Amino acid sequence: MGALLPLEDAQERVLALGKKLPPETLPVQEALGRYLAEDLAALRNQPAADMSAMDGYAIRFADRSGPWQLIGECKAGSPPCRALEPGETARIFTGALMPDGADTVVMQENVAVDGQEIRLTTDPSPVKGRHVRHAGGDFAQGDRVLEAGSRLDARGLGQAVIAGHGTVQVGNRPKVAVISTGDELVQPGEATDLHQIPASNDVMISAMLSDLPAVSRSLSRIPDQMDAICTALESARDCDIIVTIGGASVGDHDLVSPAFEKLGGKLDFWKIAMKPGKPLMAGKLGETTVLALPGNPGSAFVTATLFLLPLIRLYAGARDCLPVQQPAITTTDLPAVEKRAQFLRARVDQGGITAYDSQDSAKLSVLAAANALLCRPAHAPEQPAGSIVPYIAI
Numbered sequence: 166m167g168a169l170l171p172l173e174d175a176q177e178r179v180l181a182l183g184k185k186l187p188p189e190t191l192p193v194q195e196a197l198g199r200y201l202a203e204d205l206a207a208l209r210n211q212p213a214a215d216m217s218a219m220d221g222y223a224i225r226f227a228d229r230s231g232p233w234q235l236i237g238e239c240k241a242g243s244p245p246c247r248a249l250e251p252g253e254t255a256r257i258f259t260g261a262l263m264p265d266g267a268d269t270v271v272m273q274e275n276v277a278v279d280g281q282e283i284r285l286t287t288d289p290s291p292v293k294g295r296h297v298r299h300a301g302g303d304f305a306q307g308d309r310v311l312e313a314g315s316r317l318d319a320r321g322l323g324q325a326v327i328a329g330h331g332t333v334q335v336g337n338r339p340k341v342a343v344i345s346t347g348d349e350l351v352q353p354g355e356a357t358d359l360h361q362i363p364a365s366n367d368v369m370i371s372a373m374l375s376d377l378p379a380v381s382r383s384l385s386r387i388p389d390q391m392d393a394i395c396t397a398l399e400s401a402r403d404c405d406i407i408v409t410i411g412g413a414s415v416g417d418h419d420l421v422s423p424a425f426e427k428l429g430g431k432l433d434f435w436k437i438a439m440k441p442g443k444p445l446m447a448g449k450l451g452e453t454t455v456l457a458l459p460g461n462p463g464s465a466f467v468t469a470t471l472f473l474l475p476l477i478r479l480y481a482g483a484r485d486c487l488p489v490q491q492p493a494i495t496t497t498d499l500p501a502v503e504k505r506a507q508f509l510r511a512r513v514d515q516g517g518i519t520a521y522d523s524q525d526s527a528k529l530s531v532l533a534a535a536n537a538l539l540c541r542p543a544h545a546p547e548q549p550a551g552s553i554v555p556y557i558a559i
């Protein structure tokens with residue numbers, strides 16, 4: 166067997182095969198999950214002017230001990246009442262603009278109201294500036310409030326809107342074809358003979374894409390025949406990315422690589438130093454990036470996590486494409502790793518991270534129970550229980 170390509174090199178090469186798509190402008194309401202194509206600057210100050218953070222009474226700190234004469238009302242959505250003179254107060258509500266002259270708010274729980282006279286009932290007396298949100302205290306016009314390449318989640322959308330934006334420039338969604346191959350595959354829910362298996366990877370991989378800005382289509386259960394695989398690949402050439410599942414290894418019926426080459430595909434690499442996922446293949450078919458994932462469910466999931474999702478993020482304009490690794494304490498001894506980096510299906514909780522005893526990449530039961538991939542780099546030394554190890558949350 167020739168030298169296997171190290172994982173990091175393979176990730177770099179896959180990302181080098183892709184390209185960021187030209188951006189588009191969308192109404193903010195339609196931009197959930199997209200990556201910002203440019204830094205977003207605030208178009209307004211927030212708050213636009215000093216405003217009250219409480220329901221109560223606006224006062225001048227200079228006459229903090231009261232009593233005060235009530236001269237008007239300030240509510241959210243209306244301009245403030247006239248300026249306060251010494252000894253005066255205005256009724257004010259949360260979110261209302263402060264009247265000129267006022268610099269402090271006393272909560273209504275801390276006063277007694279007697280007609281137009283308002284008295285302080287608590288000791289100590291008010292603190293200067295208390296319960297006032299100052300103009301520009303959140304952000305000022307021109308401030309960068311969101312970074313190019315960051316993902317617009319619910320909070321990001323809220324931020325864009327409060328900063329004054331009705332539309333945003335975002336990365337486009339790559340078109341992705343998911344092609345599964347195998348004579349043994351049957352449709353979900355269909356009865357299986359002993360030599361058959363439900364096509365679970367198709368649903369699993371498509372589901373992994375559903376959380377990303379991608380337009381995917383599925384070409385399921387292509388037979389292990391050269392012509393059929395070539396036809397499927399040809400039919401997806403309008404896509405930015407073709408991902409195949411299964412038929413990536415070296416068996417006589419593993420025809421993805423031969424079909425890819427027959428159509429003139431340019432192989433970038435095949436086989437990497439990783440477990441599971443060794444038979445991963447990557448290349449270009451014209452303008453389309455092709456990733457061939459191994460068929461075992463554990464291998465398909467791990468390679469999709471480490472290669473396919475990052476590639477989609479790259480096309481969609483993400484700043485950070487690779488999965489985030491976090492630290493946890495291993496609850497078990499981990500043996501030294503040889504040349505293939507390992508991604509162990511594991512369970513992480515407050516007590517630490519525990520890799521499952523069985524790491525058979527064909528076992529969906531283990532994959533489905535896991536909530537983490539415990540990362541073990543190639544040539545990592547033995548790590549006893551209690552060591553800190555990296556993991557990817559799944």
Ligand SMILES: Nc1nc2c(c(=O)[nH]1)N[C@H]1C(S)=C(S)[C@@H](COP(=O)(O)OP(=O)(O)OC[C@H]3O[C@@H](n4cnc5c(N)ncnc54)[C@H](O)[C@@H]3O)O[C@H]1N2
Pocket residue numbers: 345346347349350362363364365366367410411412413414415416419441442443444458459460461462464526527
């Ligand atoms: N002589 C060697 N044999 C194998 C090697 C090797 O290096 N030398 N590599 C092994 C490794 S590692 C893996 S992983 C598998 C991957 O093989 P393929 O990508 O060719 O996958 P298949 O043979 O088509 O399928 C493997 C397994 O997964 C099931 N499968 C496939 N597609 C689906 C699907 N869409 N849904 C559910 N299950 C699927 C398939 O029925 C097989 O059971 O090769 C090793 N062999």
Ligand code: MOO
Pocket residue numbers: 439440441442443444459461463464526527
């Ligand atoms: O990707 Mo294979 O799992 O190493 O069996």
